Amino acid sequence: MDFLNYVINGALIGLLYALIAMGFVVIYRASKVFNFAQGELVILGGFIVWYTSFELGLNLWLAIPISLIASAFAGYLIERIFLTKLIGESVFSMVMVTVGLLIFLRGFILLVFGPAVRPFPIVFPLRPLFIGDLLIPMNLLIGGGITIVCAVGLSWFFNKTRPGLRMTAVAEDHVVASSMGISVKHSIAAAWIIGAVLSTMGAIIFLSGKSLTFLASDIGFAALPVALFAGLESIGGLILAGVIVGVAQGLATAYLDPIIGGSIGTVMPFIIMLGILLVRPTGLFGWRTIERV
Amino acid sequence: MDPSGIFSTSYRQDRRLVRTKWQVLTLLAFIALLFLAPLFASPRVIAIGNVMLISAVVAVGLQICTGYAGQINLGQAAFMGVGAYTAGLLASKYQMSFLLTVPLAGLSAAAFGFLFGLTAVRIKGFYLALTTIAAQFIFHFSVLNLPSSWMGGSNGVIVPAATLFGYRISTETAQYYMILVFTVILVAGAFGIVRSRFGRAFIAVRDDDVAAGIMGINVARTKATAFLIGAFYAGVGGALWAYLIRFVGVDQFTLFNSIFFIAMIIVGGMGSITGALIGVFIIRMIQEIIATVGPNIAEAVPFLGGEIVFAGMNMFLGGVIALFMILEPKGLMHRWNIIKSSYRIWPFPY
Structure with missing residues (x-):
């Protein structure tokens, strides 16, 4: 049962990793940019x-849509600059x-929001779901559903x-695309907007009811392996890759950590x-890219 | 390009590094200045100079690996850390002389770097950047999780002062001379490497690895060699760092530090040893200014809080990298070369 x-x-x-990796993949899929600053986008969100929810004191159902719009704008701004x-x-x-962006956003967030630990609103019920002896956190369960819906939708798109x-x-290829009459600029802007919105959704699921510091950005690096495992262009594959990586990490934490006595789960x-x-x-x-000479 | 009136008449003359009388004079004057600096500089300037010289060694290594051979390396600080730990452990546990530990530190870092160089044989670009980031995490993880009797775990390693013929090199000035000698040797070596057949192979692989392979260059071996040399420099730099700070801890060698070294070669100019040195000087100077001015700003504008130094450093570093990539991707050295060639061919347009 354990x-x-x-x-x-x-x-x-x-599946949570897959949602955050989805932001990465969408940005890559539509602009050929590898975004190392994915974790920073998550904490920015x-x-x-x-x-919006604590400082402005808005109702949660108003705060979340506003935040999603604001992060879309932030994504657009980053892309523009x-x-x-x-x-x-x-x-x-x-x-x-993007490595420069990672460092820059980290400093920017620290400067604007300060280093203090912040509370995060409780978006999903805190009480976990019990099925017999199984204990399932609600935020991850609902989040998993959202991830699958997003993956299917974006994959179709x-x-x-x-x-x-x-x-x-x-x-x-940027040059080929623009010679076919496709606006590379618009495509990249759209990609960053979708990427930033997905990151904010990932942040809501990940942080619901927890505390928020800029150390949470580590999840961006944990999501990279998922994106890589699925293949950088595949959105549907993220679900399978996310599940495999997540299960491997869970089992490593449960069974290998007591033996080795270290945090093997986090490096898994x-x-x-x-x-x-x-x-x-x-x-x-x-x-598979085939290189011609 | 040579100034007008200077023509090479033999191959030896053509491959010279220092080509004119003026260059000889200014080079000698510059080295003499470096050696005489402690006579008139204040202790604080010497302390900054020490850090700059060590950074110069590491950045020159990165320049060979990334700037010349074109292999993206985001793990230079981890390689430096391997060198620092090697030197620190050999010196504290086996009382070896620094004349032995510094080269050994370089070799152990080179071995670690070589492992990642082997992956560069199969993958490139973004994937390689990821692998070298993984090097950073592996270094961090193994130092913290291996038994602490091996590498000191999170407590770090305390390093004894270097001694030469019974004299303890423990003052800032003495350390300055020790580091300066190593730096001069290594930088001179780097100039040699990049104009040797290895250096030409690096440049060919950077520009187009398929074409380089067709010309008969062993691409796999060249890439691995680039990592080997780059990591060797990082390891020596790390060893010198261990003797300077006299303490080695895992937090001194983070991804953040690796990005600092990358910023140095981007600002200075990719593919130029002199550029790497200029980049080190500029980045370290500005870092020093932020560290000095930051607390004053924090005092004057209290709501920004004490984190302003760290936050400002981050924003500066990220901003500089992005700005140079967008506006001046070839770095300051490229700009200088344009100016130089225009005054050398004056009054002719080309």
């Missing part, structure tokens, strides 16, 4: 929610700009609709990530 409990909770945490000028630049420039396919073309995603990088860098469902 085992089942660990597996289910691991899977639900994995968290602080916006904190600000940092990334518009880099269309068609090398991978190195892109990686370094990117694979079946015209605007989605247009954005997919941008991820293939990175061990998986190194394995994927060495064996199959394109992940489970990623595109």
